[in-house]
Amino acid sequence: MELHQEAAERLASSGRRYTRTRRRLVDILAKAGMPLSLPAIVRGRKNLPQSSAYRNLAELETAGLIRRVASEDGFARYELAEELTGHHHHLMCSRCGQVQDLHIPAPLERRLDRTLDVLAREAAFATVRHRLDLIGLCRACGST
Amino acid sequence: MELHQEAAERLASSGRRYTRTRRRLVDILAKAGMPLSLPAIVRGRKNLPQSSAYRNLAELETAGLIRRVASEDGFARYELAEELTGHHHHLMCSRCGQVQDLHIPAPLERRLDRTLDVLAREAAFATVRHRLDLIGLCRACGST
DNA sequence: ATGAGAATGGGAATGATTCTCAATGCGTCG
């Protein structure tokens, strides 16, 4: 996987190492394809102590490899940085907290980007990115 | 203000009261016009104990009058519910955490809504709303 | 008034996350 190359290099460039645990975390997040909470990351996995998981997620975040997203339920979520996965959005269930990745049509995305750029410029904001999430009830929660 | 009418009624309908502290919180948020953290709400104000502020904000939230937004810096932010203020977005500085309200052009908003509705339906999500935030560097932070 | 239930506020408790630190691993250079 080219992903690990990238990761190793980025860490090395600041004197850090791409250890087994770090690779493992990257794998977990890559495989999941959705933002995971720490409990979800750790649950059912051996030799992945909480403190190490937290520390390494933070490490990977400052290396720009993963992104931490605050969430309403008290548990932050972690996902691969968009630089690695491509830009995307989220569809989240406000009842059960489930999150899934979502891509929106490129034309809309482009228009969004253009418009937001203008608005940001007007407000004197620099280097803007956006975050767009859908919040609703998933099939399971919606049918109750 | 019609706002307080609405608030009083909603609380009353579930056997709660629109007390002085609650009205005060609503006023603070209405006047601010941007999401405030609890420290920001309480700072410099007398007779507004932390525990009461937290409790009442939670109360107002379950009454649907205010919205609580998780944020990266550890402090949740509170703002009036969109039902009271109208739909809007945020422009937030990733360095200093400052947040300001932002309105986007109605046509874009409509197109966004239509598209997202379709996507939500495809994913079997119900009663969807969206959240769109701009994240960048404010003038002060950007010029360093 | 008066009683029932809502609200208050000070402090204790909770719980996710971060910090600490002794022990260990890894790489490099002689």
Add this chain to the structure above:
DNA sequence: CGACGCATTGAGAATCATTCCCATTCTCAT
């Protein structure tokens, strides 16, 4: 190969926003 330097590990302690507790106070309906 050996050994030093430095990053990493992991178990538990510490932090800190937020929630909970509860005795007291307030409000409203009768």
